[in-house]
């Protein structure tokens with residue numbers, strides 16, 4: 001009999017979590033394989049990785065610290081993505097934003113009270129990030145240049161611009177900026193939770209979590225955010241209904257850049273106290289994976305960031321026995337797993353419609 | 369190969385906890401044209417998809433010949449000789465007709481080289497046999513809708529189907545093209561093919577169907593032979609009653625219009641040249657008076673869509689004057705124009721709806737932050753409720769995704785958005801392209817009533833439709849467009865033949 005009860009009502013919670021669970025399972029399997037390949041007993045590596053991350057309060061603090069910039073960059077990618085844009089430029093936006101935030105923070109009067117100092121630094125970083133994003137935004141809105149290309153190119157430009165700025169304009173000898181004023185340094189989390197002592201986690205983490213929910217509210221509840229989402233779904237329909245599509249796209253891109261730039265609160269203000277070349281590098285790209293794994297849900301993004309933060313921290317923990325690059329392999333595998341799992345969770349197979357398979361919009365099904 | 373009998377044996381299909389088709393029985397036999405009718409959302413498309421293996425039943429069986437269709441996939445269905453033409457075209461626009469035709473069933477020579485020659489030969493043979501002529505080497509996006517429709521059917525035949533299931537094939541066709549299509553289908557049926565056609569046009573059932581199945585709320589409520597051409601066992605009214613499960617809607621009463629009513633919509637010398645240097649609109653002049661409904665007839669591709677887009681403000685290259693009331697719109701943005709001009713574009717999928725957004729969102733798309741002079745800020749929740757109620761959008765749940773609604777209800781969203789926003793009275797105009805395309809009798813009546821009501825309130829209305837009967841019913845005056853020009857103005861009493869002649873540019877007899 002051909003009857004397939006293919007859509008037994010599923011518990012509503014499980015489906016969104018499915019990709020994450022699948023990814024987790026894949027990670028553990030792969031970790032075992034890798035450590036085996038390096039002549040290690042699989043369980044030992046796993047135990048080491050766990051102990052170095054979620055096993056101790058310090059480890060937890062470090063995971064939170066590593067996850068924080070990822071939340072920012074994931075949100076940056078997410079905002080653009082919902083509007084139908086691919087902002088691959090977070091990498092450069094983070095870097096220049098961090099530099100700007102660091103420089104401004106260092107030049108504030110020494111006695112600046114902290115609320116003011118931090119606000120100014122974050123604003124400087126966010127504005128710089130937005131400034132970097134302005135170029136691809138305008139190129140897209142006015143000239144139709146695809147933002148994937150322009151943001152990737154800009155990443156390269158920023159990459160060479162940074163050492164140049166540090167050395168010539170800022171005259172720094174050690175490819176780093178001067179220390180920020182004390183008022184600009186963020187509160188460390190161990191001041192609140194003494195157990196976390198020594199870890200680099202700061203209040204940037206709760207800030208990032210708050211931001212995740214803020215972004216979600218923006219996209220769901222505000223006119224600007226909702227119009228962005230609608231444009232991401234069908235820009236032609238929005239244009240026909242009089243929504244200023246170009247303007248909204250530019251705004252989305254600027255917001256995306258600003259959030260990416262603000263990622264420096266975690267690294268510059270919350271950790272080092274200054275910007276040095278390479279600080280926060282990689283967060284831009286990892287943020288893309290985090291956003292995709294988070295599936296557009298604020299909590300999903302936070303959890304995905306924690307997952308990637310865990311992997312990064314675990315890499316350091318197992319470094320003595322298995323090269324920490326193994327964790328990069330794992331992270332890459334996660335991205336692949338997520339891509340596969342997302343597809344699988346998106347739609348039951350029976351709904352893939354076309355008789356022949358020309359690319360049909362996924363929503364075709366219900367359209368009749 | 370003989371065409372298979374397709375039998376649906378107590379077939380049920382659920383989507384989540386919603387039952388789209390419920391214990392449906394139907395038999396599609398060779399040699400017959402089988403019409404399937406019913407309201408929007410009745411489950412017609414779902415039924416067809418079940419028969420073609422596109423969807424698997426949740427319960428019950430689909431039998432092709434003597435055996436169950438298993439696995440329930442399109443590939444298996446086509447292997448057993450069953451092919452489906454979907455409600456929306458599934459063609460790759462950048463491919464040639466021939467490439468689309470062989471897509472997924474490409475004949476190859478050694479080393480995987482495409483065997484275009486044999487594909488062409490086979491396609492041509494089928495085309496010659498059935499009369500489904502399509503320029504095989506033309507790029508698909510340059511084909512007319514009618515040609516694309518033929519291409520879709522040709523493709524199904526090319527892949528060896530003897531049972532052809534068509535989902536609203538005539539919705540996008542002009543009456544002439546529709547008649548041609550049925551001639552072809554009749555020839556196929558006479559040749560032993562099994563044909564099923566979903567349609568909302570009941571006159572087609574009366575003229576062409578051998579058998580009719582009426583669906584209502586997922587159930588088959590009527591299945592009968594339907595003798596063709598006049599000698600029907602079911603009269604039109606009975607069919608309508610079965611479809612609606614109640615009395616047929618009141619006939620449309622065209623609102624009266626004062627002879628000397630003031631001019632509301634004024635189009636003067638509207639011209640448009642496209643990027644390729646083609647002149648799409650040639651100095652179109654049209655005035656529509658207060659409360660007047662003007663219908664625009666024309667063969668698809670003669671400038672109608674460009675006219676609507678230009679009026680909406682979506683063609684920055686358009687020149688000429690457009691005014692509503694005393695307000696000159698020519699230089700205004702899309703958004704500014706909307707305050708006095710409601711527009712429904714032809715393609716609700718491309719330019720009307722955000723399918724993955726909710727019904728509520730779609731109902732206020734572009735309205736957020738709107739303020740009328742002196743009025744308080746736009747009350748979104750009230751607007752959504754009012755629009756859903758006034759246009760009876762079903763299911764009445766603003767949180768549903770628009771893409772999950774049936775075609776007719778999607779159309780109601782688009783119309784509701786355009787009409788509800790307009791201030792009543794002689795300072796507004798509405799331009800509606802294909803307002804009831806793919807919409808059931810009841811919904812069409814509701815949309816017509818809304819149009820009539822808008823006109824009665826003084827709004828100047830322009831309707832563009834491929835359905836001449838609709839134009840003759842609604843309009844006070846019918847103008848004919850050809851090659852980007854308005855070439856003739858006719859009274860709604862003109863016969864379809866007369867209008868058809870004008871559309872083709874033949875001298876009136």
Ligand SMILES: Nc1ncnc2c1ncn2[C@@H]1O[C@H](COP(=O)(O)OP(=O)(O)OP(=O)(O)O)[C@@H](O)[C@H]1O
Pocket residue numbers: 365366367368383386387388406407408409410411412413414415772773774775776777806808
């Ligand atoms: N993929 C889906 N998910 C959820 N609901 C669906 C889906 N496909 C169809 N439906 C629902 O099933 C019902 C029947 O839909 P179907 O498309 O078969 O209607 P129809 O009779 O073809 O309508 P129309 O004349 O408007 O094309 C509708 O209420 C629709 O909302």
Ligand SMILES: [Mg+2]
Pocket residue numbers: 368412413414455535775
């Ligand atoms: Mg349908």
